[in-house]
Amino acid sequence: MTVVDGQETDYSSLIEEGRVHSAVFTDESIFEAELERIFYTYWVFLAHESEVPEPGDYCRKTIGRHSIVVARGTDGEVRAFFNRCRHRGTTVCRYEHGNAEFFRCPYHGWTYSNRGPLIGVPFPSRYGSDFEKNSLGLVPVPRLDNYRGFYFTSLAADGPSLADHLGRSAGYIDMFLEASPVEKVELSAGASKSNFRGNWKFVGMDGYHVNFTHKSVQDLQVRRTGNAGARKSNSDRAPNLTVDLGGGHCRLDLSLTDRVEIGKATSSLIGEIPDTDAGRQYLALMTERWGSEAEAYSKIRGSRDVHLHVWPNLQLIGSEVRVIRPLSSGYTEVFGYPSMLAGVPDEMNERRLRGYEWFNGVAGFGSPDDREVFERNQVGLQSDKEPWMVLSRGLSQAEVRDDGVVVGNITDEVTQRSQLRQWAKAMR
Amino acid sequence: MNMALPSLGELREQVGTFLVEEAELADQHRYDDWLELWSPDAVYWVPCNEDDYDPARHVSIIYDDYGRLQERCFRLNSEAAHSQDPPSRLCRVIGNQQVSRGCDGNVRVRANMILVEVRAGEKNVYGARLEYTLHPEGESFKIRHKKVVLLDNDEPLGNLTFLL
Numbered sequence: 001m002t003v004v005d006g007q008e009t010d011y012s013s014l015i016e017e018g019r020v021h022s023a024v025f026t027d028e029s030i031f032e033a034e035l036e037r038i039f040y041t042y043w044v045f046l047a048h049e050s051e052v053p054e055p056g057d058y059c060r061k062t063i064g065r066h067s068i069v070v071a072r073g074t075d076g077e078v079r080a081f082f083n084r085c086r087h088r089g090t091t092v093c094r095y096e097h098g099n100a101e102f103f104r105c106p107y108h109g110w111t112y113s114n115r116g117p118l119i120g121v122p123f124p125s126r127y128g129s130d131f132e133k134n135s136l137g138l139v140p141v142p143r144l145d146n147y148r149g150f151y152f153t154s155l156a157a158d159g160p161s162l163a164d165h166l167g168r169s170a171g172y173i174d175m176f177l178e179a180s181p182v183e184k185v186e187l188s189a190g191a192s193k194s195n196f197r198g199n200w201k202f203v204g205m206d207g208y209h210v211n212f213t214h215k216s217v218q219d220l221q222v223r224r225t226g227n228a229g230a231r232k233s234n235s236d237r238a239p240n241l242t243v244d245l246g247g248g249h250c251r252l253d254l255s256l257t258d259r260v261e262i263g264k265a266t267s268s269l270i271g272e273i274p275d276t277d278a279g280r281q282y283l284a285l286m287t288e289r290w291g292s293e294a295e296a297y298s299k300i301r302g303s304r305d306v307h308l309h310v311w312p313n314l315q316l317i318g319s320e321v322r323v324i325r326p327l328s329s330g331y332t333e334v335f336g337y338p339s340m341l342a343g344v345p346d347e348m349n350e351r352r353l354r355g356y357e358w359f360n361g362v363a364g365f366g367s368p369d370d371r372e373v374f375e376r377n378q379v380g381l382q383s384d385k386e387p388w389m390v391l392s393r394g395l396s397q398a399e400v401r402d403d404g405v406v407v408g409n410i411t412d413e414v415t416q417r418s419q420l421r422q423w424a425k426a427m428r
Numbered sequence: 429m430n431m432a433l434p435s436l437g438e439l440r441e442q443v444g445t446f447l448v449e450e451a452e453l454a455d456q457h458r459y460d461d462w463l464e465l466w467s468p469d470a471v472y473w474v475p476c477n478e479d480d481y482d483p484a485r486h487v488s489i490i491y492d493d494y495g496r497l498q499e500r501c502f503r504l505n506s507e508a509a510h511s512q513d514p515p516s517r518l519c520r521v522i523g524n525q526q527v528s529r530g531c532d533g534n535v536r537v538r539a540n541m542i543l544v545e546v547r548a549g550e551k552n553v554y555g556a557r558l559e560y561t562l563h564p565e566g567e568s569f570k571i572r573h574k575k576v577v578l579l580d581n582d583e584p585l586g587n588l589t590f591l592l
Contacts, residue, residue: 188486190477190487193585194586195585196586213510215506216510219503219506220499220503333584334584335584350484353483353486353488357487357488357489357490357491361476362489362588362589371511371587373510375548
């Protein structure tokens with residue numbers, strides 16, 4: 001299939017019910033169109049409020065090819081600007097995060113306050129009387145909004161609200177926060193940054209790969225606990241579900257197998273409540289917040305099991321806030337932030353970190369194998385004599401619930417179809 | 429009866445021999461033999477984003493205790509670690525050693541490492557500053573603490589599932 005560049009091209013025919021064309025993942029002109037039609041149009045996750053906790057704090061982010069500064073002004077308000085001097089375009093923010101009252105361009109010294117306005121231009125007498133300093137502040141992103149501390153941006157001036165975009169996914173963001181007795185997480189532990197030579201859409205939700213891609217992790221779980229429960233929870237006979245929430249948002253629901261069995265088998269991922277002073281204190285805080293010990297456990301497991309993809313670039317998995325950064329059709333960066341729970345004993349967050357590192361990061365026991373598969377996927381898709389991939393698993397058995405949510409078995413491709421259907425809508 | 433402590437010159441030579449031996453085992457993927465070099469109270473730390481911080485509050489690339497080191501080697505020995513199938517081809521040079529004797533009897537070492545990795549058609553070069561706390565055992569040592577400060581630990585990295 002020949003793909004023609006240009007904004008008028010309708011790419012939706014590359015997605016059919018039950019199969020997808022490999023050009024969706026390999027074609028660079030399609031990637032350029034994805035930047036315009038998805039990443040510069042839809043709401044995308046930008047930053048978390050805890051990355052700029054104090055007035056003057058800033059962090060630097062990337063959306064597609066845009067470098068963006070997120071800054072909490074001295075007035076306490078969070079704003080986001082394109083990281084580009086209005087004069088000749090030099091980036092004004094050099095560091096990934098910090099605290100600054102102003103951003104000064106290194107080229108000619110133009111200086112902007114952390115609220116955006118241009119406050120200093122050296123040797124101003126050589127500009128004419130029509131020079132409007134007031135109109136040359138850092139350009140703010142067209143739209144910025146936050147849901148419970150998660151800041152999203154849309155680079156399109158008009159469109160649906162953030163609440164409309166998030167739809168049913170918002171309730172799972174709520175659940176994610178409920179492992180904290182004050183319902184807050186902090187990204188204060190920093191990001192584990194990885195890259196792979198493959199397409200950004202491989203970082204999806206797949207309940208079918210676990211027993212194969214992550215066999216080594218399951219072997220470690222068996223070694224540690226003597227319990228092979230995790231293997232059973234990702235089979236076609238498990239009660240666990242793939243869930244299409246609409247709008248490309250989807251999740252894996254791994255909460256339905258015997259919780260005792262899974263609780264043991266996955267204990268190393270996030271950690272159970274330890275039998276220590278800190279563990280008992282955490283449980284007491286959670287019990288006080290949620291009314292009963294049973295409810296506290298339910299909230300802790302609920303948060304652990306959120307396993308959500310907020311389309312297009314955010315995932316909440318276990319303790320992780322995972323951000324997908326597409327840089328070309330065949331190159332992607334992933335920033336994984338192990339979220340720290342606010343209002344809990346330090347030891348609980350330390351355990352959360354060690355649990356995170358066990359699976360995730362560039363030297364963890366799980367996610368490097370995902371990226372290995374993604375890279376082999378990208379190589380394989382270049383052989384496109386037969387360009388179609390099969391995505392029909394569970395297609396005829398999927399159940400549409402009364403509220404419109406589509407569910408299938410945990411090994412079904414409900415989630416991939418959810419995302420690609422949304423992709424086709426955006427790329428039409 | 430006190431054994432005579434080796435002179436600093438002898439100690440430097442012993443440490444140099446030890447570091448070369450460790451490098452060779454890591455390069456050759458001899459996981460079980462590499463694990464033998466570690467003390468049961470060991471910490472193996474590869475910091476992330478910054479070179480030094482409180483690992484209880486900030487994510488690390490690796491922060492292994494001995495149990496997790498055993499898991500790391502178990503996984504690498506299994507045939508299911510896809511990210512090391514095939515294994516990386518590795519060649520590292522350790523140099524610029526500075527050796528000092530601590531008052532607790534342990535030996536502190538600082539060194540630099542240049543590591544070339546070849547895998548899946550890609551060649552990667554990693555530079556790192558190394559710090560060790562070694563516990564003397566006869567004329568050799570057990571590793572109590574090893575820290576690998578990668579120069580690019582604040583950048584997105586690829587596959588570091590081989591032994592650093």
